[in-house]
Amino acid sequence: MAAPLSDPVAGVQDLIASWVRVKVTYTFARLNVADALQPTGTAKTCQELASILEAHEDSLYRVLRTAGQLGLVTEEAGDHESDTDMYAVRGGRRFVLTPMGEVLKEDHPTQFKYFSMVWGLPAHAESQNKLFETVKTGQPGCKLAFGADHLFQLLDKDPMEHEIFNQGMTSHSNMQGKIVAASYDFSKCKKVVDVGGSKGTLVQLILDAHPGLPLGISLDRKELIDTLPPLPANSRLQFATGDFFEPLPESVHGADVVLMKFIMHDWGDADCKRILDNCKAILAPGGLIMCVEMVMGETAGAAPGSLPIYQQAMDLTMLSVLKRGRERTLKDWDGLAASAGLKLIASPSGSYVWGQAPGTMVVMQPV
Ligand SMILES: C[S@@+](CC[C@H](N)C(=O)[O-])C[C@H]1O[C@@H](n2cnc3c(N)ncnc32)[C@H](O)[C@@H]1O
Numbered sequence: 141m142a143a144p145l146s147d148p149v150a151g152v153q154d155l156i157a158s159w160v161r162v163k164v165t166y167t168f169a170r171l172n173v174a175d176a177l178q179p180t181g182t183a184k185t186c187q188e189l190a191s192i193l194e195a196h197e198d199s200l201y202r203v204l205r206t207a208g209q210l211g212l213v214t215e216e217a218g219d220h221e222s223d224t225d226m227y228a229v230r231g232g233r234r235f236v237l238t239p240m241g242e243v244l245k246e247d248h249p250t251q252f253k254y255f256s257m258v259w260g261l262p263a264h265a266e267s268q269n270k271l272f273e274t275v276k277t278g279q280p281g282c283k284l285a286f287g288a289d290h291l292f293q294l295l296d297k298d299p300m301e302h303e304i305f306n307q308g309m310t311s312h313s314n315m316q317g318k319i320v321a322a323s324y325d326f327s328k329c330k331k332v333v334d335v336g337g338s339k340g341t342l343v344q345l346i347l348d349a350h351p352g353l354p355l356g357i358s359l360d361r362k363e364l365i366d367t368l369p370p371l372p373a374n375s376r377l378q379f380a381t382g383d384f385f386e387p388l389p390e391s392v393h394g395a396d397v398v399l400m401k402f403i404m405h406d407w408g409d410a411d412c413k414r415i416l417d418n419c420k421a422i423l424a425p426g427g428l429i430m431c432v433e434m435v436m437g438e439t440a441g442a443a444p445g446s447l448p449i450y451q452q453a454m455d456l457t458m459l460s461v462l463k464r465g466r467e468r469t470l471k472d473w474d475g476l477a478a479s480a481g482l483k484l485i486a487s488p489s490g491s492y493v494w495g496q497a498p499g500t501m502v503v504m505q506p507v
Pocket residue numbers: 292309310312313335336337338359360361364382383384385400401402403406
């Protein structure tokens with residue numbers, strides 16, 4: 141991402157052009173281009189694709205051409221530019237899906253299509269567009285753009301965005317869940333509770349990996365839990381409704397492990413303390429709180445200027461779409477734990493960052 145030293149102006153030009161990366165990826169995923177380009181390896185013309193996707197042909201061509209540059213499709217070579225009827229010719233240009241484009245298919249095992257779409261949803265994109273005003277005023281982008289305190293208020297107003305967001309989170313949990321499940325012997329627990337657990341994907345992966353664990357509960361807001369299909373009677377996964385800013389319901393008390401994935405980074409320190417207080421109150425004696433999140437700087441292990449761009453993008457997203465949300469360094473995590481009467485626990489290998497990226501976690505216990 142760094143500007144080439146030999147031509148700093150070209151470096152800035154590259155930065156300006158990089159807006160197309162998110163927008164084209166979002167549009168490509170939302171249009172379902174990857175599914176329209178099946179079976180894999182088959183070329184289709186822009187005209188055919190426009191008809192399948194009910195899209196405007198010239199606009200689609202220009203997006204696909206850029207998607208080619210970004211590595212999602214390959215545009216087949218041809219003698220098109222010499223033709224006089226440029227628009228008709230472009231309609232005839234042929235595209236094939238690349239392995240990277242395959243990731244955005246509906247049936248890809250990671251369901252990553254949904255996680256990629258989250259970044260382009262209006263709730264995210266329009267809040268991020270306010271970054272300048274956020275920096276000037278300290279107000280989150282979602283407040284400036286929509287008058288909302290945080291992302292979840294916005295999602296509740298739009299069922300389609302809410303579903304894409306929840307699917308995106310499911311996709312993310314699918315990718316991280318196995319690493320988390322392998323990072324701790326959950327089979328010695330009787331009850332694991334995932335607070336803010338969305339559709340229960342993370343807990344389900346832990347239950348699958350640890351057949352000896354009798355019960356996993358995913359707790360989330362009523363607005364989300366009410367949208368989920370009923371579970372089979374004998375399911376070891378259960379759902380609970382609750383607000384993590386209030387005392388949590390009796391059904392989740394006595395947890396050997398409270399998991400929270402991508403929760404703390406949504407909130408400022410004072411809100412995190414309230415959440416941690418409520419989670420601490422439901423722990424069984426000897427219980428642990430496991431926050432599945434990135435630790436800022438950990439993977440780079442170096443100076444702030446060299447933090448991975450993905451971490452920075454996440455941090456600025458939290459700044460934009462949530463109320464004082466942020467990614468945290470290990471020192472920040474330590475302070476957060478102490479504020480709620482908790483302490484960080486080292487993993488068996490002696491590290492305060494458990495697991496491995498992208499499934500790292502910070503583990504806490506009451507002092
Ligand atoms: C960033 S998502 C993470 C979801 C899930 N843990 C994952 O990583 O896939 C945050 C979750 O917190 C839930 N949430 C937000 N505010 C909440 C509240 N006050 N009480 C309970 N859950 C809440 C949201 O509904 C959402 O599912």
